Amino acid sequence: MQTHHRASPPPRYQLLLLTLLVLFSPLGIDIYLPALPLISETFHVEHALAKYTITIFLFSMGLGQLFAGPLADRYGRRYVALGGIVLYGMSALLAWYAHNIEWMLTARLMQGFGACATSVAAFATVRDVFGPERSGRMISYLNGAICFIPALAPILGSYLTQTFSWRANFSFMVGYSVFSGALIWLIMRETNPATEAEKSQPTFQLERYWSVIKHPMFLFHASLCMLAMAVILSYVTSAPLVLMDRLGLSMNSFTLWFGINAALNIIGCMMAPKIMDKLGTHRTIVLGVILLGIAGGLMVLLSGQQSALRFMLPIFISSFGFAWVLGAAAGKALAPFGDKAGTAAALLGLLQMSGSGFIVIAVQSLNVTPYWHIAIQMWLLLPGLAILFSPVGKKWHQWVFES
Template sequence: MHTPASVQPATPLTQPSDKKIIALMVVLVLFSPLAIDIYLPALPMMVSEFQVASTLGQDTITWFMFSMGLGQLFAGPLADRYGRRPIALTGIVIYGLSAALAYSAQEMEMLLIARLLQGFGACATSVAAFASVRDSFGAEKSGRMISYLNGAICFIPALAPILGSYLTIHFGWRSNFSFMAGFALVSLALIAINYKETKPKNTVQTGRLISPSRYWSVLQHPTFLFHATLCMLAMGVILAYVTSAPVLLIDKLGLTMQEFTNWFAVNAVLNIMACFAAPKFMVRFGTKKALLFGLSVLVIAGGLMLSFQHIQQAWAFMVPIFFSSVGFAWVLGSAAGKALAPFGDRAGTAAALLGLFQMSGAGVIVGTMQRLALPSAQLLALMMWLLIPGLLILLTKTGQRWHSGITEK
């Protein structure tokens, strides 16, 4: 099928200005995956030093995710009122200071508080980034840009655990947080110099800053609600993976930090390939087929995870994860853009609510399920199969209407 000439101007990253915007947005969205992935190999060591249960170690990730999503309820309206740039700069400062607090923590409770604060910082940079993408590229093209953005940040799961292993082995687990603080300092200078405001002049910014009606106007839109829920459930799969993997692979299966990071790197490479393939597929065949493909792959991954659960080898856990990472990339790439598409005048608020679903929602679901003490394979399979209703709905006329929203011509 040949791509019509009428859509050629929307081909991603064809202008130098497009590349600069995406490069700066990559810097802003790196804060979140870096805060999660760099210290994963050190989790067992942290749990051992503080002498706490492994679930508390996993909470350092789920608490971060929860506050990252919750904070966007404030960051979104602030971004709509005061602009994307000041919100991004403030978030970087909060992130860096909380990383320094985590570095100096002497008790698990203090580390958890630091991680909670760090999530608020990361949420501000994330809201600014995705709102700027929506500002700069419009309703349809923003979906493909988000997929490219996700592809770029997928390098972090490949590289961060390797760096984290090196830092942990040579300087201790705390050095991971000192690295985060240094990254924040460098990024602060880079963003302050190069990031120009993108907020449209028609952005809604009157009335109370936190207005229930403002959020309700977004939540009542079925296009947003459907796609944001899919993003939340897909993110839950990845969160369940990153919190379960260190305990299962290092503690139970006895992998070394290097072996652990090798598996992580392979998975990240597959994720990168999927993130960059998804927008090309969307341009050629549309977002609906891309979403159907991603959901189907996640459901298949759940079946593989259950089938392999009795095999006590790393590959039996990671092969289904490989499938789920591909499915996740295609679901997020197609669903996130669709969730934000109807809200050109409220992009900050819509991005905030999407982040609440994606981060806090996933954090609550996974954190709760981990308390049920399910085996890792069963927990992950359950998370993957929670997307089955979404797949079935998308095949109906109602689901097709929700997916089309007001953006299809």
């Protein structure tokens, strides 16, 4: 296999560029959350319809993974990243000019495709640059950076909305696109290790996807990532109902608890690489799954005592478990793939986003309380321990792949 011909920037610069790329997705959701009531008022629609601007963004992000991955393998990570940034920025501009909800929904659909391209390019580049063994550590750092956005973006969005208007949030997205795009254009180097013969193959073919999906190591670790993401999604969708509707917390109090958990999530993601260095990826995942199981038990035990702290304490514990499972498992899911890292990253992203959404909806259909809903999501990872402790599961974490 040929290596890339252009020298990559030193890892510290590369990590900065990758951080810029992965922030497009959470920024496209969290910054304008405080503006949703004003958007529904501007377009004279119900608040539920304004929330579809988030749903359709997530939908296109999930669907777009199937196209962005093979494109990144064929044409390179850098070109896909730049194309995604251009589409993201133009879509944000289109959303700024929107005069009705249909226009806004179209812009958000396009913006989701742009965000998915930057995310796929980032995680494929991680596998290219840092190799199969170190990629999990780098993914943990990137997840830590992603967690800053839910903590800070709503504050910035609230300021922009109150000082200017809800359209200012999309102005910020345009500015971020221009800034990040300029740095990516000037500094980022192509890292795609595929040979010319491999690049000459058809871009979209079922075998390319199937060769990734059928790999048991990918399937298992990607499933862990999906289930871990479902835990966070169930918390995000249940927290407003529990904290504000049932416990009567104000918006400021809710934001405070939300911010504390985001900060703990950041700490957990930053700790993950150190834990992987000390314990290895196998024990890191096992520890993360056990923490999630304990958090689920606490969630049920404390559900009868109505207070914000008793609801959030299991969430705090789960944030560390989530961070450690996601970082180590994502790296292992991508480890077997070099020239197909883009496709693998795309399928991993699809499972994390769309797959976790389906799981959350399925558990919600059981009509259980929010406490039990979150606990069940946490416990769904526990059967994975049987595979992790099996001979095959242990062997997966002993393999060293060609980078």
